[in-house]
Amino acid sequence: MSGTDKTQEPVTGGPAIVLVQPQLGQNIGTAARAMWNCGLTDLRLVRPREGWPNDWAVKAASGADIVIEAARVFDSTADAIADLTQVYAATARRRDMIQEILTPRAAAAQMRAQSAAGARIGVLFGPERAGLTNDDMALADRIIEAPLNPAYKSLNLAQAVLLVAYEWYQAGAATPDRQVVQGVTGPASKADLMGLFEHLEGELDACGFLRVREKRPSMVRNIRNIFQRAGLMEQEVKTLRGIITCLTTRRHRD
Amino acid sequence: MSGTDKTQEPVTGGPAIVLVQPQLGQNIGTAARAMWNCGLTDLRLVRPREGWPNDWAVKAASGADIVIEAARVFDSTADAIADLTQVYAATARRRDMIQEILTPRAAAAQMRAQSAAGARIGVLFGPERAGLTNDDMALADRIIEAPLNPAYKSLNLAQAVLLVAYEWYQAGAATPDRQVVQGVTGPASKADLMGLFEHLEGELDACGFLRVREKRPSMVRNIRNIFQRAGLMEQEVKTLRGIITCLTTRRHRD
Numbered sequence: 197m198s199g200t201d202k203t204q205e206p207v208t209g210g211p212a213i214v215l216v217q218p219q220l221g222q223n224i225g226t227a228a229r230a231m232w233n234c235g236l237t238d239l240r241l242v243r244p245r246e247g248w249p250n251d252w253a254v255k256a257a258s259g260a261d262i263v264i265e266a267a268r269v270f271d272s273t274a275d276a277i278a279d280l281t282q283v284y285a286a287t288a289r290r291r292d293m294i295q296e297i298l299t300p301r302a303a304a305a306q307m308r309a310q311s312a313a314g315a316r317i318g319v320l321f322g323p324e325r326a327g328l329t330n331d332d333m334a335l336a337d338r339i340i341e342a343p344l345n346p347a348y349k350s351l352n353l354a355q356a357v358l359l360v361a362y363e364w365y366q367a368g369a370a371t372p373d374r375q376v377v378q379g380v381t382g383p384a385s386k387a388d389l390m391g392l393f394e395h396l397e398g399e400l401d402a403c404g405f406l407r408v409r410e411k412r413p414s415m416v417r418n419i420r421n422i423f424q425r426a427g428l429m430e431q432e433v434k435t436l437r438g439i440i441t442c443l444t445t446r447r448h449r450d
Numbered sequence: 451m452s453g454t455d456k457t458q459e460p461v462t463g464g465p466a467i468v469l470v471q472p473q474l475g476q477n478i479g480t481a482a483r484a485m486w487n488c489g490l491t492d493l494r495l496v497r498p499r500e501g502w503p504n505d506w507a508v509k510a511a512s513g514a515d516i517v518i519e520a521a522r523v524f525d526s527t528a529d530a531i532a533d534l535t536q537v538y539a540a541t542a543r544r545r546d547m548i549q550e551i552l553t554p555r556a557a558a559a560q561m562r563a564q565s566a567a568g569a570r571i572g573v574l575f576g577p578e579r580a581g582l583t584n585d586d587m588a589l590a591d592r593i594i595e596a597p598l599n600p601a602y603k604s605l606n607l608a609q610a611v612l613l614v615a616y617e618w619y620q621a622g623a624a625t626p627d628r629q630v631v632q633g634v635t636g637p638a639s640k641a642d643l644m645g646l647f648e649h650l651e652g653e654l655d656a657c658g659f660l661r662v663r664e665k666r667p668s669m670v671r672n673i674r675n676i677f678q679r680a681g682l683m684e685q686e687v688k689t690l691r692g693i694i695t696c697l698t699t700r701r702h703r704d
Binding site: 233260298342347358373 | 483484489555598601603613616620686
């Protein structure tokens with residue numbers, strides 16, 4: 197998916213993403229890309245294994261330079277979250293601790309409310325293989341766990357970041373569930389539709405398709421229903437009438 | 451995120467994921483992993499550039515072998531979707547076509563309903579760089595476009611697959627938004643709490659913390675409130691009482 201839209205401003209001010217001991221620069225880059233896809237810019241790295249800055253991260257970020265360039269490195273998880281007031285930990289491994297576990301969607305709604313009330317929020321993600329340590333988990337106020345296939349819950353690091361960032365963005369997005377892109381045309385009026393129906397039915401009468409008198413009303417209804425359901429645009433009605441004209445002209449010629 | 455849970459069965463029967471001319475085996479593998487995270491198994495590849503089977507794909511799938519092994523290769527998009535009855539196209543590039551555009555969430559709800567009514571569903575994803583061609587788009591009934599940062603909508607291929615698969619899974623998941631994992635313990639009773647309060651206040655009286663008589667009621671209320679809000683478990687009340695005992699024993703010893 198690609199493309200930009202200048203009519204909306206990017207969303208910022210979302211949670212900090214804290215990657216604790218990430219192993220691969222490539223995963224940091226893909227995570228940064230996922231963050232910027234969802235308007236997040238505050239990336240914090242705790243002891244990245246391959247060091248920082250990292251060329252693989254830049255390459256994998258694929259243009260999300262704003263996130264990579266602003267990334268900060270910390271020596272400990274505690275340092276990385278020192279300025280925050282609410283910390284979530286993303287994990288799929290249940291620990292022997294008393295924890296409140298939220299879906300990414302519920303966490304996003306909560307973060308939006310907390311953020312509006314002035315909270316400074318961060319989400320912890322553990323290393324690719326091992327996940328967060330119990331000590332890091334104990335620094336978090338709440339746990340985020342995505343409902344996933346119980347037979348295979350293991351998410352790639354960047355995929356885990358994407359789900360949290362995506363839900364954050366969705367919780368504030370005003371995009372309607374359904375849009376119809378119409379180009380230069382608008383929906384057909386009922387008059388347009390009636391014109392089409394009468395044109396078509398006139399030709400169908402002429403060619404004998406509707407010749408059985410007692411069946412004609414139900415046949416007409418069924419044919420009209422096909423075009424009703426299509427939700428035709430003005431331009432499409434013109435196109436269909438052109439098709440009818442073309443087809444019948446050819447027949448007249450034969 | 452990692453871990454498994456044997457109490458739930460994996461969800462299957464979801465949409466086929468059709469990758470049209472994917473460039474990199476690694477992306478096919480990561481997409482397969484995202485599919486299996488969300489219980490999807492029907493992967494279809496139209497002319498993968500690096501050929502098939504592909505070692506990079508197997509490596510990147512990171513255990514989602516069930517998807518990789520069952521993947522099928524087709525010569526054209528039309529062949530890949532021939533057995534389907536409803537086809538969606540995932541893209542962020544608006545075309546000069548009349549299209550119904552759905553969010554991944556709205557599309558997932560629609561797919562669930564269609565699937566329950568017997569539809570065989572697929573979702574098309576274009577090549578990493580160029581996206582779907584207009585010809586491929588014209589094969590789809592509806593468009594899926596994720597609401598994303600307008601300044602940076604370009605999703606990695608596997609990330610795009612994840613969002614569609616994730617929303618499919620969420621639309622059928624019965625996971626509560628919020629759970630509290632309690633381990634072997636249960637919530638503290640009010641009697642437990644009162645026992646804690648009286649224990650603490652007795653010691654605070656003894657050490658002089660509550661010595662200013664007119665302030666005592668409000669101080670007690672404020673202290674109780676802290677522990678009320680914490681939603682304490684039975685085991686935690688015992689722990690707190692142990693702490694009080696330990697602290698005061700030490701003081702008595704001094």
